[in-house]
Amino acid sequence: MNFKIKKNVLLDELVKVAKIIDYKTLNPVLLGTLIEVGVDDVSLITSDGSISIKSVISKKDSGLDITEAGSILIKGRYLIEILRRSDDKFVEIILVENNIIKVSGEKAEFQLNILNRDDYPLLGFREKGNEFEIKGSVLKKAMMQTMISIDEFNKKISLTGLNFNFKKNELFISGTDSYRLSQKKIIFEKEVSNLDINIPIKTVSEFIKIVTDKDIVRFIQSEGYVTFIFGNTIFQSTILEGQFPDINAAFPRDFNSIVTLGNREFSKVISRADIPNEENTSAVVNFKLVGDTIWVKSNIHQIGNFEEKFQEFDLKGLDEQNISFNSKFFMDAVKTFDTKVLELKIIDNKKPIVITSPEEPELVQLVLPMFIN
């Protein structure tokens, strides 16, 4: 194995595939990065056991010059550290002995021990199945808006991930921990065959780190797997077993009071009601609507009490409500809106509140109230 390449190209791709490596893995071979040098390109492959990623560097813009094909398994973090400290524009990597590679630039030369390539698991990347195409920016934003409601330690496995449900030309992305629920709808121009899968929260978090806003993503469902193909990258994960609950039944349709208010102004009031305490438990925040005033109150364990008057809002319906929430759940939901205006839709103090915005009608956040006071 012998190739030469622009240092920064190799460094960027090594850093990208290293993101999914789990340094606490019990299987040390998964600390490795597989470098496969073909006739025309170099592939970098890593895996954490359930998520795998493959990045293909072609000759275009990479200055890649392959003298001899081959395949090695290295500890990527050391090669990353070496390349980061290098001033060279190009780097040459040569397998000099069975277990040593030589990494050389203009003046500096490293002899780096490598791992046994034969120990690495065979990873099949599935590039065919039930698929649709979506903008990276749109998918990433929808994931970030809905993953807030997921508890990764939920006992019900299907709830430890995001549900992707494609019906006709609408994709619904939903997350819930049974106390709150987030749903985003994305409308497509044409219909795609139906699809209903649960993607682990870890897969979602790792994917968000790697995809860029300008990518166009091919989303492919196959038996037991989801594959995202974008740019020069194939990102694949196992999916969660089990049936996601029918959450559409959870959304109330009729409300007694609809409060319309400024997102920024109201968020600031809630943040004041939620002073972090020593045990890092969330406060209970209470909204009391009386006529033209909302009284926001909280009692923060062992610290004290908070009270603030809020009057800049419009109201449709009943002008009397008294409802309490976990302040963190409420704030998480509010923060997913980058809009100017929020709508709080209330039935009574025992039914979930629904948070929406007229500026982003495809996003719905729902939070159950707490029965305190």
Add this chain to the structure above:
Amino acid sequence: MNFKIKKNVLLDELVKVAKIIDYKTLNPVLLGTLIEVGVDDVSLITSDGSISIKSVISKKDSGLDITEAGSILIKGRYLIEILRRSDDKFVEIILVENNIIKVSGEKAEFQLNILNRDDYPLLGFREKGNEFEIKGSVLKKAMMQTMISIDEFNKKISLTGLNFNFKKNELFISGTDSYRLSQKKIIFEKEVSNLDINIPIKTVSEFIKIVTDKDIVRFIQSEGYVTFIFGNTIFQSTILEGQFPDINAAFPRDFNSIVTLGNREFSKVISRADIPNEENTSAVVNFKLVGDTIWVKSNIHQIGNFEEKFQEFDLKGLDEQNISFNSKFFMDAVKTFDTKVLELKIIDNKKPIVITSPEEPELVQLVLPMFIN
């Protein structure tokens, strides 16, 4: 107790004095911030047991308006969180009951539990003694350049801090862990009475966080204490017992080889020789001077080997040396110079190397070699 003040002034001062609070303290009363409201000013006081700080807010620029004097002990972190989230320009603080204060702005109001003021230790701030004045920028820089050689867990107590030694009109600041030594000389216009004290490394680190470059610092030595007075702040610490070793005897005067080279260029080579490994141990870096070339080599445990040729240097004296160092010690020493040029002064492979720069003749770094290969 009842006063009103500009929110940002109170917030900045609370944040400053909170820096020395040790949240792992076994004495919970030291988690508190003492607020003493006098007739004309408000003092904020904190202590970690050995370091104490007092910040005095006068009426100037603070909008301070005192209705009733008094003294309370609060958990400063909560008041900080409250003020950070506030949009108000002014805040009013009133003692409403024995153990509750009311913190109010225009619309929001907090009722905050407070601690028992009588539990707080009596701190005497010593403002008289053997003293000199120095620029904050000069003192801070000298501390940062010399503290690198201190091992805070050294078994010899006097070595766990910086030695300040004032003779005639010269102040010598020195730190050593017996494997390396840092010394900075500061020359004053006039003589000050002799002074020789050891300031704990923790005091130095905390002081650096609080002093600003534009402060003029009064440095005061009194029995068992050192006090720094700057701006509106009194910062006081106990000093270390025991005699600091006579380090002037450690500096060699005659060298066989003096190498002059570019700081930035050479630092980059060393950083390449020092790839961090899994156990986070430092590499041993070897310099082999042969004629017009320095070969920089290192062997990084379980990772591999490094080698680089370095030729851009001037040499006085012997053109043959072969000397090895702990790469971290060497790098720490080199990094204290923000100069263009470094001088490496070598006797042989068993004697310490001395690192200096003609651009900053008052700073000397000394590192012992390792006897490997």
